[in-house]
Amino acid sequence: MALLPKQTTMKLVRGLxxxxxASQPSALTIGNFDGVHRGHQxxxxxxxEAARKRNLCSRLMSFEPLPREYFMGxxxxxxxxxxxxxxxxxxxxxxxxxxxxxxxxxxxELSPQAxxxxxxxxxLKVKYLVIGDDFRFGRNREGDYALLQAAGKTAGFxxxxxxxxxxxxxxxxxxxxxxxxxQANQLELANTLLGYDYQICGRVAHGDKRGRxxxxxTTNIRLHRHATPLSGVYAVTMTxxxxxxxxxxxxxxxxxxxxxxxxxxxxxxxNFHKEIYNAHVCVQFKHKLRDEQRFExxxxxxxxxxxxxxxxxxxxxxxxxx
Numbered sequence: 419m420a421l422l423p424k425q426t427t428m429k430l431v432r433g434l435x436x437x438x439x440a441s442q443p444s445a446l447t448i449g450n451f452d453g454v455h456r457g458h459q460x461x462x463x464x465x466x467e468a469a470r471k472r473n474l475c476s477r478l479m480s481f482e483p484l485p486r487e488y489f490m491g492x493x494x495x496x497x498x499x500x501x502x503x504x505x506x507x508x509x510x511x512x513x514x515x516x517x518x519x520x521x522x523x524x525x526x527e528l529s530p531q532a533x534x535x536x537x538x539x540x541x542l543k544v545k546y547l548v549i550g551d552d553f554r555f556g557r558n559r560e561g562d563y564a565l566l567q568a569a570g571k572t573a574g575f576x577x578x579x580x581x582x583x584x585x586x587x588x589x590x591x592x593x594x595x596x597x598x599x600x601q602a603n604q605l606e607l608a609n610t611l612l613g614y615d616y617q618i619c620g621r622v623a624h625g626d627k628r629g630r631x632x633x634x635x636t637t638n639i640r641l642h643r644h645a646t647p648l649s650g651v652y653a654v655t656m657t658x659x660x661x662x663x664x665x666x667x668x669x670x671x672x673x674x675x676x677x678x679x680x681x682x683x684x685x686x687x688x689n690f691h692k693e694i695y696n697a698h699v700c701v702q703f704k705h706k707l708r709d710e711q712r713f714e715x716x717x718x719x720x721x722x723x724x725x726x727x728x729x730x731x732x733x734x735x736x737x738x739x740x
Contacts, residue, residue, distance in 0.1 A: 428516060431517045434541045444475050444542045445474040446465075446479060447461055450486075451508070454499065457591040466635045478515070480518055482520060483521055497643075498597065498616070507606075539573055585611055602660045603709075605706050622694050634727070637699070641670075641685040651726050653705040653730035685701055688727075688730075
């Protein structure tokens, strides 16, 4: 399943200053929501149901960059979803507003009480808050669930925990666990935990066109991120340029055979010959074929690509639904 936004009324609010002055009272959740996996989806269902019963505006607040990226820089774990990918995923779950807040020095240094007073009460007019019982916030992560409960009793808003969502083996579904599964070449498990096939979206750019010289032209997608949770060669589908998903084989990595320096996603599409430069596309990862590797010659790489392409075609022949 490709995560493409449906025609809903969910608004994207970039920064708390862009909230309407007469902001409607909120049912709110806060977090990274990296990947919008099955656990996140359960939280959003809890939130939207509560908002509907109480006639509140359902709002999800997240951050850009993610707090760990602000504090750790390039040492932060690779994120599962970019802002746009997150926005597309959230579109399908009945939220009224997705509020993206810039995580900067001011926010990092805000005291827990100021966070409650200035953001939750003044800006968002929170009446119902669903949050993890391990949620920490404010300067030095001094604020916690107990502080929110106490503030709720004083200021008149409900605070509810969300339940941990477990998969079939009673393992907690989390962005960290999904990332670990991808890095351990367990893509099918990662997709099960996500509740959909993992995808990366981006704009098609001109490449060096080496693939054309060996009969494997590629669609090149720029990845504006320092790292991704997966790398290697995959059987994939692509959406965004045709009515139906298009099958293909993709390499994600730095292309060591040609001394690549930048992270790139290259997709060879089967039976597709249109020019799609500048199109915004999404690539769904279905099955890993092999790790990325360096070959001694371009001819050796060509031979391996032929094998990769045939393995991907065989995969789709056995899995008719794409």
